[in-house]
Amino acid sequence: MKLFRISPGTDLDLLADNLWDGRQEGLQSRVVISIRRSRIATVQPRGIESTGAGAQQMRLEGLTVLPGLIDAHVHLALDGIDFQASLDRWQDPAAREKALGEALRSSLDHGLVAIRDGSDGEALNLLARAGIRTGKYPGPRVVATGMAVTKKGGYGSFLGPGTTEPASAKEMIAGLVHRGVDQIKVVVSGLVTFHRYGEVGKLEFTAAELVEIVKEAHAAGRPVMAHVNSAAGVDLALAAGVDSIEHGYFLTPAQLEVMAARGTYWVPTVAAIVNRLHSAKKEAYPEKEIKIIQRTVAAQQEMIARAHHLGVQLVVGTDAGAPGVYHGESYLDELMYWYRAGIPAAAILRAATVTAAAALGLAGELGQVRPGYRPCLIAVRGNPLEDLQVLGRPEMVFIDTP
Template sequence: MQLIKIDKTQNYIINTGTIAGDMEGTSGGPTNPGPLSIYLEEGRIAAITGTKDDPYRFKQPNRQTTFLDLGSLTILPPLADCHVHLALDGLDFATARRRWEQPGELHTQISTQLWDTVRHGILAVRDGGDRPGIALRYRELVASGELTGPVIRASGWALRKPRKYGSFLGRGVPAEMLDSALGQLARHGVDQIKVLVSGVVSFKEYSRVGPVQYTYEELSAIVQGARNLGLGVMAHASSDEAVALAVKAGVNTVEHGYFLSRDTLKLMAEKQVAWIPTVVPVAAQLTSLHPAPNQDNYVIAKTVDRQLAMINEARNLGVTLGVGTDSGASGVRHGYSYRQELALYRQAGLTPEEIIRCATINSARVLGLNWGRIAPGNPAAMIAVSGDPLGDINNLRNIEYVFQPV
C-alpha cells in the first residue's frame, strides 16, 4: 500500500482502469469502466475523462503536474468507520486502560492504530468516546498534520447514568446535570454527542442486555439540547426497548442495536435514523484467544446470526446502514477488523455493491463528509484496489493506493 498525500499546490493526472465511485447510480450504474483519467486540482477532483474525451485543461497549468498510471486498478471512495474507540487497542483492555496514565506508551499505541486505519483504506472514523477524552486530543494532532491518520469525529466522553454501564466511556451524569454536561462537551468542541441508552449484550444468556439508562424524557432533552448546540447524537443501544426509546427520542444513529425488532427497523426507516450494527465485536469472541470467563459460544453464534438477519431486513426496509467496527473493543483491532465487518455484511446477504455503498457514501454521510463519491467537485479522497470489488467484496482487501487530501 502506498499513501499519497494530495497537496493543494499540485496538479495530478491519474490513469485508471475502472471507477466504482458513483454508488448513487446517477451515471446509470455503480461502475464507470475505463480507461479513465482523473484530474486533481487544489485537493479536489476537478474532472474525469475517458480516452476519447477532450483532456481536461487545468486552471493553473503552470503548476507542477504529477502523472500516475494505475493500470487496471479500480478506484473507489475511501472507507469510513462509524464507530471506533481510539483510546483502546482491541488487544488487552486492562493494559490499554493502564496506558491512559502513560502518555508515551499511549502515543505509540494510537499512532500505530491511526496508521493501521489509513493503510486499510479508512480515511475517516467516528470515535464513540473515552472517559478522559483521549480521541478528542488525537483529533487535533491529526488535523494539524502532526500525525498521519484518518479524519476523526470525536465524541469526547459519553453521557451515561451514574452507576450504570460504561464507566470507561464516560462520566455518570444525573438528569439534572445534563444541560451543563452538554455545554461542557460543546465547549471542548466535540463533533457529536455519544449517549449510552442501554448496557451491553450478554455472551452467556441469549438476548439478555444490560438495563436501559435514561428515560424517554431525559433522552429527548439530550437530543434537543444537542440539536440546540448544532450537534447530532449517536446512541449506544441494544434490546428492542432501548433502541425504540432512542429512535423515538430522535437520535441520529443507533449503535449496535442488537435484538431490535422489525417494527423498530420500520420506525428507523421512517425517521431516517442510520443503523451501525457493529457485528464484529460479537463475532470476534468466537475466535478469540482470550475468551471471556463463562462465555457460551452457542449464545454468541446465535446472537451474530440474529444480527445478520436483521441487517438483511434493514436493507429490505430501506434503513440507512453505515459500517462501524467498535475497534478497540475486546478482540477488535483498528483497521484490520473493517474487512471482517464487511465479510459479515456479505454473510448477511448484502451484495458487494450494497456493501460498498454502506462503507463509503452512507458512512461518509453519517460522519458529515461529502467524499462518498468519486465525482468532480469532491475532495480528492480515494482508494485504488486490484481486482474487482463489485464482483467479490474481499477484493477491497487489496489496497494498492490511498489518496488523502491534506
Template sequence: MVAPDDPMWITVGTLIDGETILKGPAHVVFNSRQILYTGSADRLPPRRVLKEGQTACDLILENYTMLPGLTDAHTHILKGGAELDQSKRNAIIKKDFRTLVTEALARAERLIPFGVMAMRDAGDKEGVGVALNELYHAGTTKKVPYIDSPAAAIYRRGQYGRFMGLPLDEHDSYDDCVKARADSGAYRIKLIVSDIVDFNTGKVMKKPQLSAQEVAACVKAARSKGMQIFAHASGQEGIENAILGGVDTIEHGFSMSEEQLLKMRDFDIAWVPTFVPVQFYYEALRKNKAGWKQLDILKKVLDQHAQMLIKAHELGVTIIAGSDAGSRGVPHGQGLLNELVLMEKAGMNPLDVLKSATGTGSERLSFRDKIGCLKKGYKPRFILTRHLVPNGVEKLQLDKYCFFDGALFESNENDTLAGL
C-alpha cells in the same frame, strides 16, 4: 517535476465514487487538495482542470478499481483492539494523558495503508479523541485519517459505560451536560442508552439507562448546538427509547425488531451494526472448543443480527459500517475490513457494503471535511486495487495502493496488527 498542486490525470478501469459504480474506463483528475473531475472515459476531462496543453492522461491503470478511502463509523482510538490481555487493556487508561495521545496518534498513523481514511470515534472520557481531532485539523507531521469525537460518552451513573463516559448525573440539566461536552471539544454527542448484550443469555439483562423522554431531551440540546447525536443501544427496550428519542444513528442494535427497522427508516435514523466484536468472541470460543451452550447462544445472536441487517437494507434503512475497533479482538484498520466481510456474508451485495463505508457515511454523518466520495470538491483520498472488489469486499484485504492528499501508501497486508 510536478508541483504538488499540479493536476494529475489518471484513467482507471472501474470507478466507485462512493455512490455508484462506473464500469469501463473512467477519468479522474485531482491535485493534492481535492478531486477536480471524475467521469466516464467516453469524453475527455474539461481543459480547465488539466495542466496547460495536456492532451493525454498521466497514467493509465486499466486493470485497477478506484474507490474512496473507507470510513470506520465506530472506533475507540484510545485503545488497541489487538491486545487481548484484559489486565493490559485495563492498564491503558491509567497512563498519563500525553502518553495516551502519543500512542493513539501512532495507531491512527498506521491506518491509511489499510484503506481506512476517516473515523467517527465513539468516545473516551480522557479526551484523547478530541486531542486527535485537533491534531488532525492542525496538520500533524505524518498523515492521519480524519477523526471526530464526542468526547466523553454520556451515561447514567452506576450503569454500563464508565470506561468511556462521564455521568449525566453530574449536571443539573440535559442542556448543561451537552454544553459541557461541546465545551470540551466534542464534535457530536454520544449517548449510552442501554447495557450490552450478555454473552451468556444473548440478551440485554438490564432496563435501559435512559428513557425515551431523556433521550429526546439530549437530542434537543444537541440539535440546538448543531450537533448530531449517536446512541449505543441494544435490546428492544433500549433501541425503542433511542428511536423514540430521535437520535441520528443507532450503534450495535442487537435484538432489533422489524417494526423498529420500519420506524428507523421513517424517522431517518441510520444503523451501525458492529458485528465484529461479537463475531470475535464467538470465533475465540469455537477455537478453544469451549462453552458449547454459549456458542449456540452467540450464533443465534449473530444470525438474528445478520437477518435484521438484510431486512433493514431491503426496507431502505440507512446502513453505515463501523467496527467498534479498540474493543477486545477488534484491531483498528483490520477491524473495519473484517466488518465489511461480515456484512457481505450476511447477504448485502459488495457495492452496497462499500457504500456503507464511503458515500453513505459521508452523506449521513456530517463530517467537517468533504470525504468519502470521489467527486469534484472532495478530498483526494482513495484506494487503487487491481483486485475486483466489486465482486467481493474481502479483496480489500489484498495488496493495494492508498492515496491521501498527495501521499502514496502501499498496503501492508502482511504487517503486524500489534498495537492496533
C-alpha cells in the same frame, strides 16, 4: 500499501483503468480523475486527455479506484487486545500517543479515510483529531465525540464520568460542545450478555431524560449517536429522536420500518460480538456462551438483511477497540459478515462510503468520486463489486493534507 499525500498545491491526474464512484452499480473503465487545489476537479473518460499543463500524471494500471472507506464506530483509546492495559496506558502520555498513532496508521493502511470515535473517558479522540489536523499523525479524518453521556453507576464508566441528573447531563453536553466535539454519544442501555440469549444490560435513562439529552445536543447543532441494545432501548432512542442507532442488537422489524421512514442510521457492528471468539487474548467462553454468541450474530445478520430490504440507512462500523476488533484490520471482517447476510456488494460499499459519510456529517466531502469532493481515495487490484476481499489489500491510499 503506498500512501500518497495530496497538498493544496498538488496538480494530479489519476489515469485509472477502473472506477467505482460511489453511486453506480458497475465500474467505469479508463477514466481520468483530475485533482486541483485539494479537490476533485473533473472525472472524465480517458481519450479526452484534457489534462492540465504541468499536472503530474499517475497511471494506475490494473487498479480500481473508489472512495476511501469509512468506519463509523471505533474507539481509538482501546486496542482490541487488552482492555485493562489500554486503560492503564491512558495515564502514560508517551504510551497513549504511540498507541493512538498506531491505531490511526493501521486504519489508514487498510483504506480508511475517515472514522467516527465513539468516546473514551479521557477524550483521547479529541487529541487524535487535533493530531491529524496539525499533521502530527498521518491518518484518517477523525469525527470526535469526546466523552459519552452516561448514567453514573451504569454501563460505560470507561466512556465518560457519568451524569447524575438532567442538569448534569445538560452541563456535560455544554462542556463537550465547548471543546468542539463533532457529535454527541449517549449510552442508552448496557451490553449484550452471553448468559441468556437476548439478555441486555439495563436501560440508563428514562424517556424524559433521553428526550432532554437529544434536544440539548440538537440545539447545539450536534447529531446524537446512541449506544443501545434491546427492543425497549431502541424504542426509547427512536422516541427521543437520536440520529443513529449503534449496535442495536435485538431491535425489531417494526423498529426498522420506523428507522427507514425517518432516515435514522443504523451501525450494526457485527464484529463487536463475533470477533471476541477470535481475540488475540484468547478469552475462553463456555460452549453454552459460544452458542449464544453465534445465535446473537445470526439474528443480527438477519436484521441487517431486513434493514437492507426496507431501505434503512445502513452504515458500516466495526467498534474497533472492542475485544478482537482491531483498528483497520477488522474492517474487512465487518464487510464480509454483511455479505454473508445476503447484502449485495454494491450496497455494502455504499454503506461504507456514501451513507457513512452522511452519518459522519461529511456528505459533499467524502464518500464519492465526483467534482468538488476531497481526493481521499483508495486503489485496489481487482473488482470489489465481485470480490470484497480485494478491499483488504489496498495498493494505494490517497489523502489530502492540512
